[in-house]
Each structure stands twice: as structure tokens, then as C-alpha cells.
Amino acid sequence: MSKIKIDTAYSVLELASVAAGSTPGAALKNSLELARKAEEFGYTRFWLAEHHNMISIASSATSVMISYIASGTEKIKVGSGGIMLPNHSPLIVAEQFGTLGSLFPGRIDMGLGRAPGTDQVTAHAIRSDRMQSVYKFPEEVSQIQQYFSPDNRGAQVRATVAEGVEVPVYILGSSTDSAHLAAEKGLPYAFASHFAPAQLFEALTIYYNNFQPSEYLQEPYTIACINVIAADTDQEAERISTSMIRMMLGVMTGQMDYMQPPVDMTPELRELSENPAFQRMLKYVFVGSKETVKKKTEAFLQETGVNEVMVVSHVYDHEDRVKSYRVFSEIMQEIKGEEA
Known part of the structure; x- marks a missing residue:
């Protein structure tokens, strides 16, 4: 079992969930307020x-959203979790993030993954030849790094807005393949344990x-994602979590719908949440009061020893979601204080 790092960071992974009765525009505005x-x-x-x-x-035009969030905040780092590289041209990605890095110096992260982010x-x-790009993922990551290098100034193809701009690259993964790549390239590694914990x-x-x-990183740096719904009591958090359970049922059955309002926990929903397939997908869902979520978070950090934990929170009501993130920040500050 690892020791919790005193400097463990905590961050947000945002999907801009669209609630029933709302609009994508409202979801994007809520994302900015949350940021x-x-x-x-x-x-x-x-x-x-x-x-x-x-x-x-509503989180589909990632680069556009990054600009929107960075423009409306002052110091928090803003980035992609991630850019699904096989969907895109490496040159265009370099130009977009070079532009973002120039507009918001020292604040932009570029997380790169190879999954499609869709069916x-x-x-x-999106891209009919994307499977070729999936197999070329390592080469395309290197290509983006080259576009950002000042040494690319003599190349025939350039992303001039990116050359010499500091935008750190993170490799994202939900299996072991990207772990090899991140290690080989000496890059920070973020794992999608919030939906693929196996x-x-x-x-x-x-x-x-x-x-x-x-040249980018001297020691390993790891990020692991978790789902958190924190409220005043275990019962309240459980009720709020029914929106997430119903949403995940839609994902698993291919019948996606808007985020639905929470309901009292029913025997059917409880049985669904305890289903082995559901548990395998959402092993790291921490639902409960501050005390309950703190215990689960401490155990997770001790077991994994990660440098940073990234939180996803699927909650119908925006104010409940903001509160959950506030409570989790208090939990992390307490944990770090205890470890100091």
C-alpha cells in the first residue's frame, strides 16, 4: 500500500452534462461557473x-470550450481530457493548442487519447480513415511534439503559432497500451478509472x-479519475446519485437521454447499481457524506499512490454539483493536512 503524497493535487474532468429541460448552451455556461x-x-x-x-x-468542441473556460478564469489550468487524436489532424491540433498556449501562457494542458469518444x-x-490513425497514435503524438519544437522552424510543414510555446502533453489511457507509450516517451499519464477501472x-x-x-518530465507523474457525489448526508447523496445511475444505464444499453432529475432510491435502481457489470464499470464511484467520501478517497489514494486525483461528478442540479466539488475540495485539504 502506497503512502498518500502530501502534494497530491485534485482536479476536475468536465463533460458539460445536459439536464432534462435544459439546453447545451445552459450546460456550457454551468461549466464556466463550475470552473x-x-x-x-x-x-x-x-x-x-x-x-x-x-x-x-455538450463537451464536443473541446478546443473551443478550453478557450471559453480559460477566458473566464484567472489561474486554474485548463486542458483536454482529452483530445481524441484519431479524430483529428495532428497539424490542426498543434495549431489550435499553440494558439491557446499563446493566449493563455502557462495555463493550457493537452491530454491526448486514442479512443473515439463516441460510437x-x-x-x-468524423473521420473515415480514423483506424489508420489509431495505429499511428504514437507517431502522431511525436508529430505534435515536433510541431511545438523550435527546431521545426526549418521544416516544410510548420505550425508556426505553436513553435516554442509551452503546452505540456499528457497521455490518456483506459487500458495498458497507453501506459507503455507514456513511460517510453517520459510523459505524464492519466488513467480513466472513472469508467474503466479494471x-x-x-x-x-x-x-x-x-x-x-x-526533457518534459524527470519522474513519473500519474493522474487517476474517480466519480464523486458528496452531500450533507449519505441518504441525500444516494438520492442525487440516481441521476448518474440512470444515465449510465443509458450508456450501457445505447439509449442515451438527457440527465434526469434524481428520485428516491428504488429497489430496481439499487439492484442495477449492484449489478456486476455496473460495478465493473463504476468501481470508483464515491457517493455519500463528507465523512464517507473522505474514507473512500483516502483508501483510493493509499492504494494507488497517484500524484493527482481527477473528479467527475454527474449531478442533475447545478448547485448540488458545485456543492459536491466544494465538499471534495475540503476533503482533499483535510487529507493533505493530515499527511503533512
């Missing part, structure tokens, strides 16, 4: 996911054991 609160609560970074053709998620039909509509420890072990220091 401002997260900055106030001491969160390190605010990452935006990339998803497509999902009625309940296969939509992925084909290979978390194997991936971390691979990353730590094979890490090669680089």
Missing part, C-alpha cells in the same frame, strides 16, 4: 472531455516500471 468555483476551491486543473453524438453531453458509426462520420493497477505498474526520464 470559477473550482478555481476558488483550490483545484489544480479543469479538463474538458471530447464526446460526440451524445444527447446528454463506431459516428467515429466513421486495468488501473496494471497500467500504473507498467508506467512506473518502464518510465524513461525526458
